[in-house]
Each structure stands twice: as C-alpha cells, then as structure tokens.
Amino acid sequence: MLSSLSFGDTGKMKEYHYTGAVEHRFSPYAFNGGTVLAVAGEDFAIVASDTRLSEGYSIHCRDSPKCYKLTDTTVIGCSGFHGDCLTLTKIIDARLKMYKHSNNKMMTSGAIAAMLSTILYGRRFFPYYVYNIIGGLDEEGKGAVYSFDPVGSYQRDTYKAGGSASAMLQPLLDNQIGFKNMEGVQHVPLTKEKAVQLVKDVFVSAAERDVYTGDALRICLITKEGMDEQTIPLRRD
Amino acid sequence: MALASVLSSDLGDFSYEKCQPVDFIGGLGPNAANYESAPGESLSFAVRNPLFGEADDDVEKKIQFLHGTTTLAFKFQHGVIVAVDSRATAGAYIASQTVKKVIEINPYLLGTMAGGAADCSFWERLLARQCRIYELRNKERISVAAASKLLANMVYQYKGMGLSMGTMVCGWDKRGPGLYYVDSEGNRVCGDLFAVGSGSMYAYGVIDSGLRQDLTVEEACELGRRAIYQATYRDAYSGGQVNLYHVHSEGWTRVSQDDVLKLHQQYKGQA
Numbered sequence A: 001m002l003s004s005l006s007f008g009d010t011g012k013m014k015e016y017h018y019t020g021a022v023e024h025r026f027s028p029y030a031f032n033g034g035t036v037l038a039v040a041g042e043d044f045a046i047v048a049s050d051t052r053l054s055e056g057y058s059i060h061c062r063d064s065p066k067c068y069k070l071t072d073t074t075v076i077g078c079s080g081f082h083g084d085c086l087t088l089t090k091i092i093d094a095r096l097k098m099y100k101h102s103n104n105k106m107m108t109s110g111a112i113a114a115m116l117s118t119i120l121y122g123r124r125f126f127p128y129y130v131y132n133i134i135g136g137l138d139e140e141g142k143g144a145v146y147s148f149d150p151v152g153s154y155q156r157d158t159y160k161a162g163g164s165a166s167a168m169l170q171p172l173l174d175n176q177i178g179f180k181n182m183e184g185v186q187h188v189p190l191t192k193e194k195a196v197q198l199v200k201d202v203f204v205s206a207a208e209r210d211v212y213t214g215d216a217l218r219i220c221l222i223t224k225e226g227m228d229e230q231t232i233p234l235r236r237d
Numbered sequence B: 001m002a003l004a005s006v007l008s009s010d011l012g013d014f015s016y017e018k019c020q021p022v023d024f025i026g027g028l029g030p031n032a033a034n035y036e037s038a039p040g041e042s043l044s045f046a047v048r049n050p051l052f053g054e055a056d057d058d059v060e061k062k063i064q065f066l067h068g069t070t071t072l073a074f075k076f077q078h079g080v081i082v083a084v085d086s087r088a089t090a091g092a093y094i095a096s097q098t099v100k101k102v103i104e105i106n107p108y109l110l111g112t113m114a115g116g117a118a119d120c121s122f123w124e125r126l127l128a129r130q131c132r133i134y135e136l137r138n139k140e141r142i143s144v145a146a147a148s149k150l151l152a153n154m155v156y157q158y159k160g161m162g163l164s165m166g167t168m169v170c171g172w173d174k175r176g177p178g179l180y181y182v183d184s185e186g187n188r189v190c191g192d193l194f195a196v197g198s199g200s201m202y203a204y205g206v207i208d209s210g211l212r213q214d215l216t217v218e219e220a221c222e223l224g225r226r227a228i229y230q231a232t233y234r235d236a237y238s239g240g241q242v243n244l245y246h247v248h249s250e251g252w253t254r255v256s257q258d259d260v261l262k263l264h265q266q267y268k269g270q271a
Helices: A082-103 A108-120 A166-176 A192-209 B002-007 B022-026 B028-037 B118-136 B146-157 B200-210 B219-233 B260-269
Strands: A003-007 A013-017 A035-040 A045-050 A053-055 A058-061 A067-071 A074-080 A129-136 A145-149 A156-157 A159-163 A216-222 A228-234 B070-076 B079-084 B088-090 B091-094 B100-106 B109-111 B166-173 B176-183 B189-192 B193-197 B241-248 B251-259
Touching: A003 A156, A035 A074, A035 A129, A035 A145, A035 A166, A035 A192, A045 A067, A045 A074, A045 A129, A045 A145, A045 B193, A058 B079, A058 B100, A067 A082, A067 A216, A067 B091, A074 A082, A074 A108, A074 A159, A074 A216, A082 A108, A082 A129, A082 A156, A108 A129, A108 A156, A108 B118, A129 A159, A159 A166, A166 A192, A192 A216, B002 B088, B070 B166, B070 B176, B070 B200, B070 B219, B079 B109, B079 B166, B079 B176, B079 B219, B100 B118, B109 B118, B109 B146, B118 B146, B118 B166, B146 B166, B146 B176, B146 B189, B166 B193, B166 B241, B166 B251, B193 B200, B193 B219, B200 B219, B219 B241, B219 B260, B241 B260, B251 B260
Parallel strands: none
Antiparallel strands: A003 A013, A035 A045, A035 A159, A045 A216, A053 A058, A067 A074, A074 A129, A129 A145, A145 A156, A216 A228, B070 B079, B070 B193, B079 B241, B088 B091, B100 B109, B109 B166, B166 B176, B176 B189, B241 B251
16 A cells, blocks of 8 residues: 655644645635524524634635624524635625615515525526525514525524534523423523623534634624624634 | 526526526536436535536535425325425435425415425416416416426426436326326326335335225225335435325315324324
C-alpha cells in the first residue's frame, strides 16, 4: 500500500494515499455553519441564532446573526450557505413589499411560509443551500413556527432547531418542551421567561460541542407588543 | 414547463428558465444509474443534485432532503382506506416525527406522500389547483382517473431530472372508489391495493394476510393501522404516528392519529 505522511501547507500533518491525478470541481456552495432555533408559545414566539460565520477551519465573523426580521410579527432564521441566505432574505423582502403594495396589507406568518415554500421549490434543480425556520404570531395571536428543508418542504411545529448543531439541540427540546420520553410528568404550558432561559441554556450546550456554534447568541422575542432583541455572549473558542 | 408557468412573477427573477441545468444532465448520464430505483422499491433515495460533486463529500455536508416512509391504501366494499406513517428523515437524522403525509387535495380526493417531501407536497398542491380549475370549467367534480392523469403528465415532463415522488391518488367519484398509483418515473396504474415507501414490503405482508372484500369499516381501519405499525416496527426510516383516513361516497374522513409507541403497548397487551 502506498501511503506517506507529510506536512500540508497549513503546518498540520496529513496522511494521504497517492491515487493519481484528481480533478477538483468548482463547487458553487460553501458551508458557513451556524445554528438557528425557534420556539412557539401560547402568545409569543422566539427565534434565536448564534452569530458565528465560519468556513472550513476559519471564523470569518463573530457578529453575523442569522435571524432576519421580516414583519412586526415574523422573524426568519437562515443557516447554511451565507451567500444563499443573503439572497433569499432579499428576495423575501422584495416579495413582501410587492404583496403589501398589491393587497394593501402585511403578509401573515402562514402566508410567508407558503410563499417561501414555492420560492425554494422554484430552485428545485439548483437549490438554495439554506435551512430556514420562520417564527412568529399567527392571525389569532398564537405562536407559530414553520420549519423548511432546502427545497421547500415545510410544516408547522411548536419548536425546531436547524443548522449545524440541530441534531444536538432537537432531542433536548423534544424532552423539555415536548415532554417526550417522560413518564408521569405534568404538561405545564411554556412561559416566556422559561422559554428564553431554556434557549440560552441549550445554546450554551451547543457551543460546548459544536465547532461551528459560538461567539454570541441573538434572541428575538416576538409578542403582540412587538419584537424584542437580546444578545448573550457564548464561548469564543 | 408547468413549473415555470406557475412560478413566474412580474419580476421574472424566479423563472425556471434561468435555472435549467441542461449541461449538467448530459454530463451525469452514466451516474444517473446510481439513483434509479426499481418499481416497488424504496423511493427514499438521495435526489441527484447536478452541482453537488462527490468530491465535496468529505469537506461539506451534502444538502439533504426529506424522505423515507411507509404509506398504503386499499379498496374495500365501503370505499378506500389510506394509512401513512409520519417520519421524515434527512440522511440518518430524523428531521420530523409529525409530517402530514396525506395531502388533502379537496374534500373528496386524497394524495399520499412518499419520496421527496417537497416534490410530493408541491406537485400535489399544484394538482389541487388544477382540479379546482377543472371544476370551475366543467361544473362537475373531477374523476380520480383524470386527477391522477393530470399529476402523472405534470411530472412526466421532468422525467430523468431527479424528482422523487411516489404517490397514491385516492377518491370517490361516479364510478365508485378510485385508487391510482403515480410516480416520478412515469408510472400510473389503477389498483385495489398499494403500499409505497421504504417500509412497503412489511406493510404488504400484513395487508395481504388480512384483506377481504367484505371487511367492515372498523376492521379495515384496524388492518391499515396494524400494517403501518408493523412497518414502523421493522423499518428504521418509518415511525412517528399512524394517520388513518377513510374515503367514502360523501368524501374523506380523518379516522385517527395514533402514536406508534401507544400502539405498541396496545398490541402487546392484546397478544
């Protein structure tokens, strides 16, 4: 077997097997990391994201939140490829304006979710590499969370985590908010304060174990009074 | 194409023409074989993304869509029973345990979802629109055969481009109960019993052993429920809840939604 240890140009040790000429294809996508989370309560919704923007082994920016405000009652969290996140949010903003001008009212959360599904599916054969989660209040004032896959399949949830640490956060939310796999526990409705504290705890845990999550946490709390933002520091390593 | 005409807006920014990856399809001819599925097999394979070369695998995660499922439908003397699970997977990660895999096209037509979640929900939503247009133009409800044909023809235009959809169109029209299987390969067949998805083989086993034409509604519902439960038991990619619908002459009714864990306790107690 032909193999050799050598030092790569970054100074890290590499082990590779000589396989002959390799063609490197240009990839139009990059993975910029980041985790997004949304929780729906009785009369509130929370959308939270970390603020680290990375690529490979580097951190590009420590202050790049992934929550974008769409309307007074709706916030979207986008993680994945940052280029597509930016373009997608621009397109959504433009479509919101168009709807406002032709229908003389703001889009509701449910309508934005349905519209986003068709926008994403329009690029079915060259997808937006974005994992979206919309959080907001529905027409009755109840909290609503809509989670998407990159090509537009969506459904309404009570809570959802997306992005690089989603597989770590989702089981914890299943247990604490969904009361899954707990016998004989009373299902108490989630209060605003408890939800915010849970989100903070959950992101602190994610930052411990996921390299792409950290630096700071941006929480957007949506109630009928409006949108409230807070930023909490996380591990920067 | 159908997709372009639906999604075109005044700005024209989102039109399909700009995204048409004609070059890539040609270049991936030999590779396309990797993603074919034999009829009746699992429809939960990875959708080919022409711009996602295999070289990127170790550096970046591939974009993962949602699929993996068990759905079934069968005719009996009182109509059609439709039973589905509710799990959606993205690779080995369970993305959701509460997916609605039965799409309510209109009050008397149902469509099931297997394969790519976005493909199924998008095209069946489009089908709902076409069915409504038919009703307005012809002043009568569309037949199940015609609705399934509309769907089959819509996706046939995209054959070979990587759509992943295996659906059953179920309804009741003037010919009685109707059940058609339509998929993204171009198949459209009428039948009395279908099971689609990665867990379909397990479901067939249970249904075939219990199916009679003279079942009562409760017996038929229980048969469908048990078949999906057994499939979720053995298939890793199926699970969550069992959603059961009954299509009869007045339209469809949502019969039940049972968590698989609860059914497990129930059947264990019976045995």
